[in-house]
Amino acid sequence: MNKEKIVWLKINSSSYYNILVKLNDIGITLYDNKKEKDYILIKTKYSDYKKIKKYLVSYNTTIYDETGLDKLKNILKKYQVFTIGIILSIFILFLANNIIFKIEVKSANKNIRNLILEQLKENGLKTLSLKKSHKQIEVIVNKILDNNKDTLEWLEIKYDGLIMIVNVTEKTPTKNELEYAHCDIVASTDAKISSLNIYRGVALKEINDYVLKGEVILSGDILYNEEVKNTVCASGEVYGDVWYKVSVTVPLNETYTYYTGKNRYNLNVVFNENKYKIFKSRIDKSKEEEINLYKLNDFEINLVKEKEYIEKTRELTETEAYTKGVKLAEEKVKLTLDKDEKILLKKVLKNEANDSTIYLEIFIVTKENIGKLKVVEEEIPNGVESNNESVQ
Amino acid sequence: MKNLHFRDFFKNYLYDLEDFITIYDNSLHVFNYLKLNKLSDTEIILTMEKFIVTIDGINLKIKQMTKQELLINGKIMKVEFKYE
Numbered sequence: 407m408n409k410e411k412i413v414w415l416k417i418n419s420s421s422y423y424n425i426l427v428k429l430n431d432i433g434i435t436l437y438d439n440k441k442e443k444d445y446i447l448i449k450t451k452y453s454d455y456k457k458i459k460k461y462l463v464s465y466n467t468t469i470y471d472e473t474g475l476d477k478l479k480n481i482l483k484k485y486q487v488f489t490i491g492i493i494l495s496i497f498i499l500f501l502a503n504n505i506i507f508k509i510e511v512k513s514a515n516k517n518i519r520n521l522i523l524e525q526l527k528e529n530g531l532k533t534l535s536l537k538k539s540h541k542q543i544e545v546i547v548n549k550i551l552d553n554n555k556d557t558l559e560w561l562e563i564k565y566d567g568l569i570m571i572v573n574v575t576e577k578t579p580t581k582n583e584l585e586y587a588h589c590d591i592v593a594s595t596d597a598k599i600s601s602l603n604i605y606r607g608v609a610l611k612e613i614n615d616y617v618l619k620g621e622v623i624l625s626g627d628i629l630y631n632e633e634v635k636n637t638v639c640a641s642g643e644v645y646g647d648v649w650y651k652v653s654v655t656v657p658l659n660e661t662y663t664y665y666t667g668k669n670r671y672n673l674n675v676v677f678n679e680n681k682y683k684i685f686k687s688r689i690d691k692s693k694e695e696e697i698n699l700y701k702l703n704d705f706e707i708n709l710v711k712e713k714e715y716i717e718k719t720r721e722l723t724e725t726e727a728y729t730k731g732v733k734l735a736e737e738k739v740k741l742t743l744d745k746d747e748k749i750l751l752k753k754v755l756k757n758e759a760n761d762s763t764i765y766l767e768i769f770i771v772t773k774e775n776i777g778k779l780k781v782v783e784e785e786i787p788n789g790v791e792s793n794n795e796s797v798q
Numbered sequence: 799m800k801n802l803h804f805r806d807f808f809k810n811y812l813y814d815l816e817d818f819i820t821i822y823d824n825s826l827h828v829f830n831y832l833k834l835n836k837l838s839d840t841e842i843i844l845t846m847e848k849f850i851v852t853i854d855g856i857n858l859k860i861k862q863m864t865k866q867e868l869l870i871n872g873k874i875m876k877v878e879f880k881y882e
Contacts, residue, residue, distance in 0.1 A: 423837045426860050430834040436863035 411452040416470035507568035588637040591624035593617040594778040597646030607640025644777035652735040676706035731766040
């Protein structure tokens with residue numbers, strides 16, 4: 407809609423009532439008026455200003471002031487240099503606060519410096535790029551450390567004004583990586599050996615052999631005619647079947663979350679890792695889902711969907727409790743396993759149901775890496791510090 | 799049968815033909831006046847369609863004005879209607 411411009415006019419006359427009658431005669435719309443000593447101010451349409459100029463020629467009529475956006479435009483025009491200065495200052499301030507002008511990697515090793523710079527670049531941190539929030543930096547640091555487990559021990563990224571400082575600690579080689587160390591591979595637990603890959607050293611055990619915890623599987627002693635001719639740091643992968651007996655008690659009453667289907671929307675502002683809700687939450691117990699609407703460094707505005715829930719209790723059948731118990735036992739064992747390790751077999755040994763609980767005793771067999779490096783201390787050369795044991 | 803004046807009602811609704819005067823505290827609103835005959839700080843005379851209205855008061859001023867409406871401010875002492 408094209409809204410007509412509204413202006414304040416200054417009519418040089420002291421006869422207020424005469425002027426108003428004349429303005430009424432020529433059909434002027436008057437939104438407001440003020441009577442001053444030598445002149446009258448009237449607020450009217452711009453088209454009426456032209457009418458006044460045309461019909462009331464004996465009065466000196468000028469535009470005194472404008473209103474709305476036109477007034478703002480005039481002010482900006484009047485103070486053009488000042489306005490541009492302010493905008494430029496804000497822009498420069500924004501740049502100074504949010505742009506990385508230099509990246510300093512604090513490491514004496516050139517390769518590490520290059521590696522870090524390359525990794526930072528891959529994650530969007532380079533010279534003249536926007537600074538990232540602390541949360542994003544944390545994610546990047548973890549990612550870089552994960553990607554370079556073998557070379558980096560610790561990494562810290564912080565800002566010092568326009569400079570991004572990266573403190574890094576290289577990983578120092580551990581004893582098992584020193585080729586001249588004398589070490590054996592021993593069993594970390596009682597197990598039955600299921601696979602054996604020897605990289606260095608002599609195997610004292612074979613596949614399907616049972617070993618006790620601490621028993622040597624791969625020896626670093628190179629024997630010839632039952633005489634030690636040389637020593638090495640034994641290296642290899644030893645997998646074995648390890649057995650566990652897990653006891654689990656499952657209550658027959660289970661509490662679960664029931665979503666009522668009632669949803670409410672809210673807004674929250676995250677600033678400096680502190681969260682502030684804009685509106686008061688009208689739901690007592692709710693699960694929240696956030697959708698990011700705006701983000702700039704540490705400042706975020708999120709749309710929050712609050713899903714109402716209530717906690718309900720239900721009684722499990724014996725079969726359900728049994729399944730849940732077996733699953734719990736499996737999860738308990740899985741917590742101790744690495745990625746390449748797995749559960750081979752599970753068998754319920756005991757199943758006792760009481761009034762309110764069910765008791766299960768489960769036998770579980772897993773495939774695990776049972777090889778553990780044990781350094782033979784007498785063989786370590788002078789000047790090399792060592793721990794007694796280190797896990798492979 | 800009673801005449802419901804539907805036609806007049808809709809005509810008035812569409813064209814705002816009826817005139818009226820509303821008096822508030824220290825102000826007076828006139829709708830559908832025809833002419834401003836006299837204007838001074840003590841007396842305002844307006845011609846309406848069916849009568850002439852004279853407003854007497856102290857410090858009378860026209861606050862807002864269009865071709866149809868007037869908003870008068872000031873201390874209103876008397877409003878007089880003169881039918882021709």
